[in-house]
Amino acid sequence: MRADTFRVVSTAALAGLLLVGCGTGTSSESSAPTDAASTTTSAGAPASSAPSGAAAADADTTTADSLDVVVNKQNPLDPADYTPxxxxxxxxxxxxxxxxxxxxxxxxxxxxxxxxxxVTSAYRSYDTQVSTYDHWVQQNGQVTADRISARPGYSEHQTGLAVDLADGSGCDLQVCFSKTRAAQWAADNAFEYGFVLRFPEGKESITGYAYEPWHFRYIGRDQAEQFHASGAKTLEEFYGTGAAADYIS
Structure with missing residues (x-):
């Protein structure tokens, strides 16, 4: 499909979407509450730290507008209020x-x-994340909030490269979504379109977030195909950026 078929979002439309987003909670990196992130694999054993990367050595994992940018609890966006x-x-x-x-x-x-x-969620602005994170801090305290919501400037959704899929089956933004046709198809085929499953099961101590079978990240088709072929399960492993289970401070 040609790129010019997409409509550039107007300032007014963007403002309206932000108002909607400010009223929506985020669990882990998504839009509704789920279980707090675990620090063990599904078998109960500690997950291993991220190995050396399989991606190209010149991959730019720090520049905010790079397709290779890795955003997690150890690597915030720079600038923090970046807007695609x-x-x-x-x-x-x-x-x-x-x-x-x-x-x-x-x-x-x-x-x-x-x-x-x-699509239940995609781009979220810095200001939206401020409101979302503050909501969880006020409701649960900062320790719990840090386990279920990204701090402002640390959310992958802010890059405009992350998307949460749904199917209206009653399992949207829940682990049971993994059993749906939509989730299974995406898990098997998304790499052919440039997307990878961002928060896989059993990798919580590397990504910092619980399993999210609905959350996919765009890294471009070439990189996604390399990711798939490498056997890596997380961007931290693929790019060799190291585990990011917790915030630096």
Whole structure:
């Protein structure tokens, strides 16, 4: 699909979406409460630290607008209030143009196979994350908030490269989403469109977040295919950036 089929989001539309987002809680890196992040694998044993990377040595994992940027509890965005430009509208949400184009194609292919799928969250601004994080701190205290919500400037959704999928089955933004056709198809095929599952099961002590079978991150098709072929399960492993279970301070 041609990039010019996407509409650049106007300032007014963006403001409206931010108002909506400010009223929506985020669990881990997503839009609704789930279990707090664990620090063990699904078998109960501590997860291993991230190994050396399989990605190209020149991958830029620190620049905010890089497709390779790794955002986690050890690596905040710089600047903290970074905003992707341009953002485009897709499925009632916003993404960077390259990610939106790839996602549009992926969703079309899923629906062509009669798979029900929708987008429940994508880009979230710094200001939205401030409101979201403050909500969880006020409700649960900072220690708990840090386990279930990204601090402002530390959210991957702020890059405009992350998307949360849903299917309306009653398991949206829950671990049981992994049993749905949408989740299983995406887990098997998303790399062909440039997306990877960002927070896999059993890798909580590396990513810093609990298993999220709905959360996919765009890194571009070439890198996603390398990621898939390498056997890496997390971006931290693929890029060799190290584990990020906790904030630096």
């Amino acid at each position: 430009d341009p953002l485009v509208a897709i499925e009632g949400q916003q993404l960077r143009g390259d990610a939106a184009e790839a996602l549009e194609t992926m969703l079309e292919d899923m629906r062509a196979e009669d798979i029900t799928v929708s």
